[in-house]
Amino acid sequence: MPVAAEYPLAPDSTVARFALPAPLPPGDSLVVDLAWEARxxxxxxxxxxxxxxxxFAQWYPKVAVYDADGWEAHALRLQGELYGEFGTFDVTLDLRADQVIGATGVPLEGDPGWTRARAAQxxxxxxxxFVAEHVHHFAWAVDPEYVHEEGRYGGVPIHVLYRPEERGTWGGGLALASAxxxxxxxxxxxxxxxxxQVTLLRRIEGGGTEFPMLVMLGDAGESLIFHxxxxxxxxGILANNEWKEGWLDEGFTTFQTxxxxxxxxxxxxxxxxxxxxxxxxxxxxxxxxxxPAEEYSEQQVYQRMVYTKGQLILEMLRYVLGEETFRRGLREYYARGQLRHVTSDDLRRAMEDVSGQDLRWFFDQWLKRVPRVDYRLAGLNRRREADGGWLTRVVVERRGDGLMPVDIAVGDDDTTLVVRAPGVAARETVEVRTDRRPRRIELDPARQTMDWNYLNNGRGGGRVEHRLGWSGSEPARRDRLVVNWMPLAxxxxxxxxxxxxxxxxxxxGRFARDVVQLTWSTGLEGGGPHPVGWYVALRNPTWLHAPRRTVGLETWALEGRGGARASLVWDKSPHLSFGRRSxxxxxxxxxxxxxxxFLSADRWDRAGTVxxxxxxxxLWKEDDRSWAVRIAATGGVVGKGDRRPYVRGGAEVVRRRQAGAFELRARGYxxxxAADGDVPRQRRIFAAGADPYETFLNPLLRSRGAPLARGDVHYQAPGGGGVRALRADLAGRWIxxxxxxxxxTVFRRPAxxxxxxVSVAAFADAAVGDSAAVGGS
Ligand SMILES: [Zn+2]
Structure with a gap:
């Protein structure tokens, strides 16, 4: 009897429901015939x-799974994958005779095209x-050009199918060896x-997708094959619900790779x-x-949580249990769960049973919350004992809401003892006895946990890396402070x-982005009392951390000017990986x-400001175009004499567009x-480029006679009115x-x-400004 399809999630059409003509009692069965066309x-x-x-993947109507949570009929979306019921697939393919086939299952009748000469057919x-038993999907692919290679692991045949032009990366047993x-x-x-059997085949698309007994790959890279x-x-075998617990397959396979x-x-x-x-x-x-996959805010977050954090959770589970117990737990999980649907609870129970530990805290914390882990070495006392040995007391302070056992390494370069603290109490003291005086004490020495702040984890070196180099060569390290030293002249x-x-x-790369600069002027005119200049900036200390916030404190005494600045910047972008950056x-x-x-008289007056x-x-950015809008508004006081107030503001809009090899850029500014009277020269609106405060940290522009600030050098720092060809010191009330x-770029020789x-550029600038604009004398 024919029944009509309903679409309960309309306008989505990936889930259809068929009302049975009569109710189906428990334990009973019925046969359903479905006719469909897959394009x-x-x-x-x-x-x-x-x-x-x-x-051919996800190419036939698939029966939704009914499990402990009821029907799992989710719409197909980019985030999250498919969940199928186990069954036997008996599939007969009717094809052109020269096609070569890779499929879930084993061929029982007919020729899949692996062996016979193709020309004749x-x-x-x-x-x-093909027949496949105990699988929850049946996928296949055909190509008349497929080259077939076969090998074995144990008693299991491994089939590799690739295109002839890929012999260099797939052929000669290369893909087979990785498999x-x-x-x-x-x-x-x-x-x-x-x-x-196992089949690996080259698909059209890049990347890879898994199916029971079969993987479709875009290339034969070993990490993709392992994944x-x-x-x-x-x-495939431990069949989790990928919509709800994607980490059980994606995190797991990323971890094992x-x-x-x-x-x-x-x-x-x-x-x-x-x-x-x-x-x-x-x-x-x-x-x-x-x-549930569709509840992630965006694809990038889904990927990072399910694949990457899923991987790290398993790394930490191995750390908590120790490798030997963890391995036993994996085998137990597999033995109990194979060819069934599995959940995170099944994994937890297997690990609990082999370890004898209650692991609910671990699974709840890492799977259901976003904990912050930070342990600090809060106290240290090393004392010589009467027998000549050493007693070290280590105080461990828990500063985050995340719990992890804490390994503590106590020792020196030759011998190190590692003991483990439970890491549950807000503060705990651990005693360690060693033969010699320990020089190095470190929490989580193997860096196996998600402790976000390693700077507070130890004593005795190893957490600072000094480098010599120019700015731009400053790597970011997970477990160390990088200090980059640069000579200046x-x-x-x-x-x-x-x-x-x-x-x-x-x-x-994000914390303690501090700068210390010290300079000495050798030729100070008239000797003078201030040959030493300094600039110190503290940015984002770990103890001031808040999400998406940058904090800065700067102070300086540089070439006749002293000052300080405190700043706070919040990132208000609505998405992590796309859309507006704000x-x-x-x-x-x-x-x-x-x-x-030190003052260039054409740019600076002798006056301070607050x-x-x-x-x-x-910033809105698409593939080949972007819009940027920046606005700033300032209220200030000239600090000298009568303390005159002023306000100052500006707005800039920049449109960029790529047109073939050329970039078009248009800017409005x-x-x-406004002030009662004038502001000091350095606070006027500069017509040609950035104003003296914006370029203050650039030594080539800062002071009288600096290379780019000389009257005979026509250099324009980007910013301000941006009117090239005007004198750099021309400044007025508005513009x-x-x-x-x-x-x-018209010509390129990449080698x-x-x-x-060879690049070419053309520009045009126009401006109207204040007729009272002045240049230097
Ligand atoms: Zn995957």
Missing amino acids: LSAIPRRQGRSGRHYD ARGRKRVR IRAMAWLDTIFGAYPYP ELGHLYTY GWNFRRRGMGVPLASTQQLVLNLDLDGWSQPVVL WYNDAGGVSVGFQSRRNYM TIGVELAWMGVTRGT EVTGRAAH VAGY AAANVEVSG RRAFGA
Whole structure:
């Protein structure tokens, strides 16, 4: 009896419901005949077609799973995948005779095209019957050009199908060797593979997708092969609901790949992976790892939580249990769960049963919440005992809401003792006895947890890396402060040659981004009392951390000017990985003049200011175009004599567009100030470029006779009215300016380091400004 389809999630059409003509009692059964037509798209997305190559994935009406939570009929979306019921698939394919087939299951009748000479079969059709048991999907692909290679792991045949032009990366047993390594590794961590075959085939699309017994790959890279073959276990055999607990397959297979690769000295260091997730945790983008896929705010967050954090959770579970117990737990989970639907609770119970530990705290914390872990070495006492040995008391302070046992390393370069503290109490004291006086004490010495602040984890070195280099060569480290030392030298007429150094620091690229700069002017005119200049900036100390906020404190005494600035900037972007980038900020700044001899008289008056500024910036970016809008408003007081107030503000709009090899850039700028009388020269609106406060940290522009500030040098710092060809010191009460630029590379020699490209640029600037605008004398 025919029944009509209903679409309960309309306008979505990926879920259909058929009302049975009569209720089906428990334990009863019925036979359903479904007729459907599957059309593969020319734009591949898992399925797809290209010429006579066809990738058939998710190509037939699939019965929704009814499990402990009821019907799991989710719409198909980008985030999250599919969940199928186990069954037997008996599939007969009717094809052109020359097609070569890779499929879930084993061929029982007909020729899949693996062995016989192809030329003889170019005409006519063939029927090939595949049967697959205990699987929850049946996928297949055909291509008349497929080259077939076969090998074995244990008793299990492994089929590799690739296109002839890929012989260099797939052929000659290369893909096969990676597959055998992966199957051997998976066998050791989980157990024996239960299906009768494994197929790896080249699909149209890049990347890879897993199906029971079959993986479709865009290339034959070993990490992709490990990832996808891992899914034969986690997804295929241990069949989790990918919509709800994607970490059980994606996190697991990412974890097993990383584990294997690091054992072989390959792959991504764990610290880099931790940092990817910590950045999202610290900025409040993270969501719980177990969440229905469509509830993630965006694809990037889904990926990071399910794949990357899922991987790290398993790393930490191994750390908590120890490798031997963890391995036993994996085998137990596999033995109980294979060829069934599994959940995070099944994994937890297997691990609890082998370890004898209650692990609810671990699974709840990492899967349902976004905990912040931070342990600090809060106290240390080393004392010589009567027997000549040493007693070390270590006080561990828990500063985050996340709990993890804490390994404590006590020792020196030769011998290190590692003890473990439970990490539950807010403060706990651990005693360690050693033969010699320990020089190095460190929490989590192997960096296996998500402790976000390693700077407070130890004593005795190893957490600061000093480098010599120019700015731009400052790497970010997960577990160390990087201090970059840079020598400085510059010249201006007032100070002569100045020499000194700058040290820039950072932790994880985001914390402790401090700068200390010290310089000495060798040729100060008339001797003078201030040959030493300094600049100190403290940015984002770990103890002031808040999500998406940047804090800065700066102070300076540089070439006759002293000052300080405090600033706060909030990132207000609505999404992590796309859409508008927005920041708002506020700052309080004082700039005073202490020594007039350094001032370029055409840009600076001898007067100090105190200012409060509010700023906002928005950037909209698409593939080949962008809009940027920046506005700032300042209220200030001239600090000298009668303390005159003023207000100052500006707005800038920049439109960029890529047109072939050329970039078009248009900019509009308006700015002005209002004051009772005049403001000091340095606070006027500069017509040609950025004003003296904006360029103050640039030694080539800062002081009288600096190389780019000389009257005979026509240099324009980007900013201000941006009217090129005007004198750099021309400044007035207001300006409205427009700048248009076209630039492009007309000739490129990529192999050459010198003269590797020729670019051309053209520009036009127009402005109207204040007739009272003045230049220097
Ligand atoms: Zn995957």
